[in-house]
Amino acid sequence: MRARAVASLWIVLLAGFALGGCGSVAQSAGPQVIAGGASTGIYYAYSSGLAEQMRAAGFDIVAEETGGSVDNLLRVGRGEAMLGFAQADTAADAVAGVGAFKNPLPINAVARVYDEYVQLVVPATSKATQVSDLVGLRVSVGETNSGVMVIADRVLSAAGVAEDSYERREFGLHGSVAALEQGQIDAFFWVGGVPTPGIEVLSQTTPLRMIPIGPETVERMDLGRSSVYRVSDLPLGAYNTSGSVETMMVPNYLVTSSKVPKELVYEATKVLFESSARVSNTVPAVALLDRRQAIFTSPVPLHPGAQKYYVRSRDGS
Structure with a gap:
């Protein structure tokens, strides 16, 4: 009826x-x-x-x-x-x-x-341990016209990583997952719930690690932006990773x-x-x-x- x-x-x-x-x-x-x-x-x-x-x-x-x-x-x-x-x-x-x-x-x-986590994904064997370590690496910042690209650019800028200091790639989630698995990129950004299906599937064949995004970076990003960002921890054990990883959330x-x-x-x-x-x-x-x-x-x-x-x-x- x-x-x-x-x-x-x-x-x-x-x-x-x-x-x-x-x-x-x-x-x-x-x-x-x-x-x-x-x-x-x-x-x-x-x-x-x-x-x-x-x-x-x-x-x-x-x-x-x-x-x-x-x-x-x-x-x-x-x-x-x-x-x-x-x-x-x-x-x-x-x-x-x-x-x-x-x-x-x-x-x-x-x-x-729901609230989404900013996920900065690297292989578990990567030497990068913080955002500033992305200098000189091949990094996917998300697809054109995506919110992922908006946040990735803001994170990199707030962390002092200039656009000309890394090799920029603009892949969506599917492209980023495939490129990391094939060794064509060194890191990628994603913004979404945890677990994100595509990253969860990748973690079953490629050991992963998440780069933390600290409160100083989040505070710099939030200036003049209605306080939409906040610091949080990724859920323990996400994508078979170990330990707690600090990152940021956005509604x-x-x-x-x-x-x-x-x-x-x-x-x-x-x-x-x-x-x-x-x-x-x-x-x-x-x-x-x-x-x-x-x-x-x-x-x-x-x-x-x-x-x-x-x-x-x-x-x-």
Whole structure:
């Protein structure tokens, strides 16, 4: 019954949205999109699981592989995706129209879904023990238009590693994993939940180690950036590594456009939370979704539809 009601709502609201000329979210042929990330990362797994649950609730929607946070925000801002996953720092840049974004984008948050770890991966045999040791090495900083590249560049700059002092590679997660395994690079950056599937598979054939990112580097990165970064430790035993490794965390948001109708975002937010237990069976990071923490998305404003869900769930209605 609910699926039929949501499907009818979807048709009516998107038809009105298109007639109002509010953007291409409503005007594209075929199903709507959740912008995910690399096929071997958590973004894509999360978006695929969420899309499946939304289809069961009556939405006509699919998950798409993308380049990551910047790409996702651009797609949502242009109306090419209804929803997308993005790092908090990159989403803040999109709202302000700075960094990778020439102009402010109409980005609203649906929820803070989980916190991501910055993972600086090297072979266990590497002589590099700190970020500054990357000078002279071949380093993948992430794919173009990814949040990984945004953070990698900021980490390297804060640690005093000049761009011309190392051999820069721009691979996504899949390319970075393959290049490290084949000895074509010496290190790569990744930002995601732990364990990230692609890195976990790599660790089974190639012993790995994580380079720490200390509090001094994090503090320098956080200056003027709404305090979105914080120091944390990677979970013990991640990727068969030994000992505790200090790194940094950044929140991860599910975002939408401010132009998407309120009722659609309300229904999408409802599915996000009601299906979290089912999706977490295959995507463990989903278990970290917490309704009490989900509303803390500053400086990215919550979409009115998401606000409606949080008020109703708080009131038990």
